[in-house]
Amino acid sequence: MRAIVCSGYGGPRDLTVGEAPEPVAGPGQVVVEVHAAGVNFPDVLMTQGLYQTKPPLPFVPGVEAAGIIVATGDGVAGLRTGQRVVAGVSGAFAERAVTRASMVVELPAAIDFATAASMMMTYGTAYHALVDRAELMPGETLLVSGAGGGVGIASVDIGKALGARVIATASSEAKRAAALKAGAAVALDANAQDLVERIKAESDGGFDVAIDNVGGSQFEAALRSAKWRARLLVVGFASGTIPQIPANRILLKELDILGVYWGDWASRDPEPNRANFAAIFEMVANGKLHPSVDATYPFEKAPQAVLDLMERRLVGKGVVVVRDRT
Numbered sequence: 027m028r029a030i031v032c033s034g035y036g037g038p039r040d041l042t043v044g045e046a047p048e049p050v051a052g053p054g055q056v057v058v059e060v061h062a063a064g065v066n067f068p069d070v071l072m073t074q075g076l077y078q079t080k081p082p083l084p085f086v087p088g089v090e091a092a093g094i095i096v097a098t099g100d101g102v103a104g105l106r107t108g109q110r111v112v113a114g115v116s117g118a119f120a121e122r123a124v125t126r127a128s129m130v131v132e133l134p135a136a137i138d139f140a141t142a143a144s145m146m147m148t149y150g151t152a153y154h155a156l157v158d159r160a161e162l163m164p165g166e167t168l169l170v171s172g173a174g175g176g177v178g179i180a181s182v183d184i185g186k187a188l189g190a191r192v193i194a195t196a197s198s199e200a201k202r203a204a205a206l207k208a209g210a211a212v213a214l215d216a217n218a219q220d221l222v223e224r225i226k227a228e229s230d231g232g233f234d235v236a237i238d239n240v241g242g243s244q245f246e247a248a249l250r251s252a253k254w255r256a257r258l259l260v261v262g263f264a265s266g267t268i269p270q271i272p273a274n275r276i277l278l279k280e281l282d283i284l285g286v287y288w289g290d291w292a293s294r295d296p297e298p299n300r301a302n303f304a305a306i307f308e309m310v311a312n313g314k315l316h317p318s319v320d321a322t323y324p325f326e327k328a329p330q331a332v333l334d335l336m337e338r339r340l341v342g343k344g345v346v347v348v349r350d351r352t
Contacts, residue, residue, distance in 0.1 A: 029120035030328045033084045035075030038336055041329035046086050049124035051099035056127050062143035063118035064090040065344035067264055070336040088118025092142035102127045112142040114289055119328045119346060128296035131303045144319045144343040151261060151288040152180035153302050155237050159284045160257045164189025166234035171244040172264055174201020176343040181237045182208040187314040193228050200341050216244060225251035242267035249275050257282045319345045
């Protein structure tokens with residue numbers, strides 16, 4: 027089958043269009059005919075050999091896909107061939123991909139494959155972080171760093187829908203505009219020298235909840251601008267710098283630092299994850315959430331999509347269209 031193949035850990039420029047073995051559904055697994063695949067920061071890290079899980083070479087990147095189930099393995103219940111689904115997978119940049127049944131969610135007919143492929147990791151992560159981990163409440167102030175990226179835009183969208191006042195930070199004018207369009211009350215320059223003071227000024231002295239997938243100086247700014255008993259969600263480190271947290275700051279403000287590892291949680295607890303997506307899809311149907319695909323790439327341009335993400339040219343969410351049918 028056609029696939030985007032990573033044969034060495036040189037980054038997205040070394041990805042090529044090639045062939046990969048046909049996937050087979052083992053016990054507890056399904057094979058999905060991929061129609062669209064989301065582009066995510068783990069794809070960048072995997073092609074560089076820097077992700078927390080390092081697939082053996084050669085491998086097919088891509089960690090989220092939307093499509094149709096074409097095969098099920100032994101022990102799979104509640105899923106069937108012909109079903110429209112969205113799934114967390116390994117090898118989404120291919121015509122077909124195999125994954126654990128626990129990582130598969132049925133897709134409503136009203137949501138097309140490209141939109142669905144933009145939502146699995148982003149909205150799954152943001153909803154799990156804000157609802158399950160931080161228990162964000164109406165009227166609270168939410169700080170979203172990296173607000174021009176996929177998880178950032180989803181966090182702004184969900185935070186606004188839950189009744190929070192959202193403060194976004196992003197590194198470019200285009201990304202700040204995207205955050206404002208998604209529902210942020212204000213979008214601040216992430217590179218501003220007085221960022222901490224600006225966050226405090228916009229949040230009446232400090233935020234209630236922050237979600238950070240950037241790390242580095244962005245996490246430091248969040249730590250310094252938190253109010254008493256604020257909750258800080260650690261999602262990832264897109265800056266490449268993993269922050270070292272001074273324990274005295276946690277102590278002095280009685281802060282909660284909360285880790286968010288959506289993929290592992292969803293695999294361990296598939297039913298709560300499916301319940302989350304049922305709530306997300308209902309909010310989309312009711313017009314409370316507004317997922318969008320900001321850039322689409324044909325299958326052969328998947329390496330360019332990953333490169334655009336790595337080099338910060340991609341604003342919002344990118345999707346690789348594997349098949350045109352919706």
